[in-house]
Amino acid sequence: MDLLHLILATLAFLGGFVLAAVSWRRGSERPHGLSIPIAVVGLVFQTLFLHERGQLHGRCPITNGAEVLVFVSWSLVILYLALGRAFRLSLLGLFSMPMVFLLQLVAIVYLAVADPGARPPTRLDPWLELHAAMSLLAYGAFGLAGIAGVMYLVQNRQLKSHRPGRLFYSLPPIRHLATALVRLLVIGAALLSIGIVAAFFMDVRPSPLHLLASGAVWLAYALLLAVHAWRRLPPKRLSLSAIGAFAFALATLAAL
Amino acid sequence: MSIFCLGVNHKTAPVELRERLAISEHSVPAHLGEICGLEGVEEAVVLSTCNRVEIYGGSGDPASALDRLVAYLESHFAVASGEVEFYRHADVAAAQHLFEVASGLDSMVLGETEIFGQVKKAYALAQSSGTASRRMHKLFQQSFSVGKLVRSSTSIQQGATSVGSAAVDLSEKIFGNLRGCRVMIVGAGEMSRTTAQSLLSRGARSIIVSNRSFDKAQELAAELNGEAVRFDDWETKLDEVDIIISSTAAPHAVLHAETIRRVMERRRGHSLFLIDIAVPRDIEEEVNGIDNVYLYNIDQLQQIANEGRVRRERQIAVCREVIAAFLREKGIEALAALPDGRGSESGRSHPDPSGRPLTHP
Numbered sequence: 001m002d003l004l005h006l007i008l009a010t011l012a013f014l015g016g017f018v019l020a021a022v023s024w025r026r027g028s029e030r031p032h033g034l035s036i037p038i039a040v041v042g043l044v045f046q047t048l049f050l051h052e053r054g055q056l057h058g059r060c061p062i063t064n065g066a067e068v069l070v071f072v073s074w075s076l077v078i079l080y081l082a083l084g085r086a087f088r089l090s091l092l093g094l095f096s097m098p099m100v101f102l103l104q105l106v107a108i109v110y111l112a113v114a115d116p117g118a119r120p121p122t123r124l125d126p127w128l129e130l131h132a133a134m135s136l137l138a139y140g141a142f143g144l145a146g147i148a149g150v151m152y153l154v155q156n157r158q159l160k161s162h163r164p165g166r167l168f169y170s171l172p173p174i175r176h177l178a179t180a181l182v183r184l185l186v187i188g189a190a191l192l193s194i195g196i197v198a199a200f201f202m203d204v205r206p207s208p209l210h211l212l213a214s215g216a217v218w219l220a221y222a223l224l225l226a227v228h229a230w231r232r233l234p235p236k237r238l239s240l241s242a243i244g245a246f247a248f249a250l251a252t253l254a255a256l
Numbered sequence: 257m258s259i260f261c262l263g264v265n266h267k268t269a270p271v272e273l274r275e276r277l278a279i280s281e282h283s284v285p286a287h288l289g290e291i292c293g294l295e296g297v298e299e300a301v302v303l304s305t306c307n308r309v310e311i312y313g314g315s316g317d318p319a320s321a322l323d324r325l326v327a328y329l330e331s332h333f334a335v336a337s338g339e340v341e342f343y344r345h346a347d348v349a350a351a352q353h354l355f356e357v358a359s360g361l362d363s364m365v366l367g368e369t370e371i372f373g374q375v376k377k378a379y380a381l382a383q384s385s386g387t388a389s390r391r392m393h394k395l396f397q398q399s400f401s402v403g404k405l406v407r408s409s410t411s412i413q414q415g416a417t418s419v420g421s422a423a424v425d426l427s428e429k430i431f432g433n434l435r436g437c438r439v440m441i442v443g444a445g446e447m448s449r450t451t452a453q454s455l456l457s458r459g460a461r462s463i464i465v466s467n468r469s470f471d472k473a474q475e476l477a478a479e480l481n482g483e484a485v486r487f488d489d490w491e492t493k494l495d496e497v498d499i500i501i502s503s504t505a506a507p508h509a510v511l512h513a514e515t516i517r518r519v520m521e522r523r524r525g526h527s528l529f530l531i532d533i534a535v536p537r538d539i540e541e542e543v544n545g546i547d548n549v550y551l552y553n554i555d556q557l558q559q560i561a562n563e564g565r566v567r568r569e570r571q572i573a574v575c576r577e578v579i580a581a582f583l584r585e586k587g588i589e590a591l592a593a594l595p596d597g598r599g600s601e602s603g604r605s606h607p608d609p610s611g612r613p614l615t616h617p
Contacts, residue, residue, distance in 0.1 A: 159430065178525075232524040
């Protein structure tokens with residue numbers, strides 16, 4: 001049943017992407033009216049999947065790579081729904097849906113081929129749960145920041161080329177994208193900081209590799225924000241850095 | 257009971273004729289009263305803008321009503337019989353015409369939004385004059401729905417159609433809202449003035465004008481409610497502005513990449529939009545290669561405007577599909593079905609004694 005919910009969620013995000021793409025191809029400046037309801041449907045199925053896996057393990061469902069990918073996707077969607085409109089990033093769905101689809105597709109294949117099954121904890125540690133949940137929510141924010149960075153680069157390229165294409169009219173102004181990108185980085189860094197602080201109170205000491213990877217991701221984003229606060233990085237460089245940093249963060253997830 | 261439309265527009269009559277037929281806003285109520293006094297005319301709405309004079313109404317015998325209406329217009333506006341070729345539509349064709357007008361498909365600048373407000377105003381005037389009852393109410397409410405639907409579901413409004421609107425579109429894609437933006441004009445030409453006015457109309461905060469002739473700079477600054485600076489000093493203001501419109505008569509570049517690089521170091525990540533409408537160009541081309549700086553010259557803006565016009569023309573068919581679907585779904589049968597005690601003539605043919613065409617579905 002849990003896999004079915006994950007498949008349904010993945011299909012919803014694929015549908016959302018197709019709808020957004022068709023709407024954009026037709027030249028509509030605004031996202032399709034159904035894009036938000038479809039994202040909500042996807043979120044409901046994602047939540048059902050995570051709930052069922054949580055019931056299976058008796059703890060936060062991040063016991064294997066597939067669950068981690070779904071949790072990151074869930075964070076990405078929930079932040080998109082919560083912040084997309086506030087940050088005036090109307091087309092974020094067009095860019096974020098394919099990423100969520102791909103992450104979940106990998107998760108489906110993983111679970112279909114080698115589902116490790118239930119992994120109940122020997123003792124429930126709330127600090128461990130908090131650490132994991134906050135860290136993965138942070139990854140969601142970093143993912144959205146990376147997507148905002150891609151959108152900035154696309155819009156910047158269109159403006160520089162003097163031949164604005166169809167996306168030009170649909171994408172938000174570059175000033176909004178740059179502002180949203182910084183806010184998402186700050187939100188992500190704050191959530192990751194909470195996750196890392198929680199790790200200090202956990203019963204089990206994390207492995208050196210885990211410590212190194214988490215520390216490196218936190219340091220990368222902290223450095224990026226510090227340099228930006230100090231020197232005001234040009235938005236293009238900031239966008240490239242946000243994309244690079246998220247690629248690095250994803251690589252550390254894979255390593256863990 | 258049928259609905260009808262009679263009128264002239266920028267496609268069918270030159271401005272010399274349209275200005276003679278134009279009905280000023282304050283005299284619309286009087287004309288509406290007289291039009292509704294004509295035999296067979298039961299409701300009326302007058303839409304009079306710089307591009308069109310149209311009368312919408314309801315009648316049990318639209319062909320005769322239209323003839324009386326033509327005679328009325330010819331006698332009241334000193335137009336010789338047959339001098340003006342009015343278009344006449346009835347029933348679905350009349351509704352379709354109004355829907356196209358409200359959607360901006362019949363406008364000189366395709367997809368423009370001003371007409372939507374003008375249609376609303378025309379209907380409000382008829383309502384306050386007591387000449388629009390249930391049928392016109394329904395028809396015009398539907399036209400507002402269609403106007404919004406067409407604009408939101410197609411890209412008929414997308415893309416600039418003039419150099420000024422291209423500059424505004426680009427500015428908004430860089431800065432978002434222009435309310436906080438400061439604009440500098442270097443060289444007080446006509447094109448700079450109209451471009452600056454477009455930016456101001458969209459909320460740009462203030463204007464700085466610099467020109468070799470300081471008197472001219474002061475004159476333009478006064479007109480635009482801005483500040484004039486001497487030509488020797490304009491570079492000192494570069495840090496303060498977001499958009500620069502340059503159109504000097506200098507035979508060589510007056511704004512160099514090196515200058516802009518220095519300015520950008522001080523701007524701490526804020527974008528700069530440069531509009532070079534001078535020929536020969538005022539701004540070195542390399543400037544566009546600097547991060548966060550966007551440079552457009554007159555040809556590039558013109559190209560965007562041309563593409564915008566073509567894009568909008570391509571959307572006409574899509575918009576007409578939207579209108580046709582709306583008509584199929586809602587139909588004007590709903591209008592005809594409204595109680596008037598005389599039943600519907602929707603869809604029937606109306607013989608026109610004048611022999612002029614009366615378009616029907």
